[in-house]
Amino acid sequence: MVDFSKVEAIDFHTHAEEPCDSCRDDGYNEFQTGMAAYFRNPAGAEGMLPTVQDTAAYYRARNIAAVIFPVDAERETGFRRYSNEEVASLCAENDDILIPFASVDPHKGRAGAREVRRLVREFGVRGFKFHPTMQGFFPNDRAACYTVLEACAEEGVITLFHTGQTGVGSGMRGGMGMRLKYSNPMHIDDVAVDFPDMKIVLAHPSFPWTEEGLAVAQHKPNVYIDMSGWSPRYFPEIFTRYANSILKRKMLFGSDWPAITPDRWLKDFAEAPFKDEVRPLILKQNALRLLGEVE
Ligand SMILES: [Zn+2]
Incomplete structure (x- = not known):
């Protein structure tokens, strides 16, 4: 278990990448090159993505705990998924620093719900990442996804939804079939109503629906926001203003x-106009409360 009294911060949004990505010929590399261009991240373009072990070592060296997950989008993208069990096992080997989340395409219905329960009970998975655009669903579409969400709620785990624009399919023909509309955070307002005791994280500043995301997190006690995917240097002004005020107990470093990289994010965060009393909440305290580690 992570000794949360010892870590400096908790990064609530990191990705588990398969070690063999660079040798794949199913179009996945082209897709990663598009992602790398969007984020201006040369590692992705060169097929040099870090493994889970690399990630653990990187975070351990910085004394930062990390929530980590793969994304199951094989139905919508055609790319095979990185097995949740494998990721969770690697997390178990690095359980001083990694916090295991998993990912199940909600279209998997009852089979998906069974997988959710098994991952929580047998692998200690603490939450599930959903990507409405990569998985092709509206989060409030009961027929498409509530069987899996119900399992998450019943198991008492956190659900984390990608929101807003995405690097996935960015600049590619037809956006590689990816549709942005699914990732409007307002759809998750319905989920927060239907599962009022389930902890929900809206990932990213939800651009171009930043204000919708802020409104949902303000209105629903069970909804948080992770600040990942953007350098704090480029946060919309209203996003920083809410983080400094009414949402200061809802915002998470990611x-x-x-x-x-967290190095870049933290450097830009240090230079961004956040209040001193809010910084420790964002970096660690809010995540502790969300994880149930403190009241
Ligand atoms: Zn992400």
Whole structure:
């Protein structure tokens, strides 16, 4: 278990990348090159994405705990997924620093719900990442996704939803079939109503629906926001203003590793106009409360 009294911060949004990505010929590399261009991250373009072990070593060296997950989008993208069990096992080997989340395409319905329960009970998974654009669903579409969300709620785990624009498919023909509309955070307002006791994280500043995301997090006690995927230097002004005031107990440090490194994020955060009393809340305290580690 992570000794939360010892870590400096908690990064609530990091990605688990398969070690063999660079040798794949199913179009996945082209897709990663598009992602790398969007984030201006040379590692992705060169097929040099860090493994889970690399990630653990990187975060351990910085004394930062990290929530880590793969993304199951094989149905919508055609790319095979990185097995949740494998990622969770690697997390268990590095449980001083990694906090295991998993990902199940909600279209998997009952099979998906069974997978959720098994991952929580047998692998200690603490939450699930959903990507409405990569998985092709509206989060409030009961037929498409509530069987899996119900399992998450019943198991008492956190759900984390990608919101806003995405690097996935960016600049590619037809956006590689990816549709941005699914990632409007307002759809998650319905989820927060239907699962009032389930902890929900809206990932990223939700651009171009930043204000919608802020409104949902302000209105629903169970909704948080992770500040990943953007350098704090470029946060919309209203996003920083809410983080400094009415949402100061709802905002979470997140990088989106490896697209954005925590080194870059934290440097830009230090230079951004956040209040001194709010910084420790964002970097660690809010995540502790969300994880149930403190009241
Ligand atoms: Zn991400």
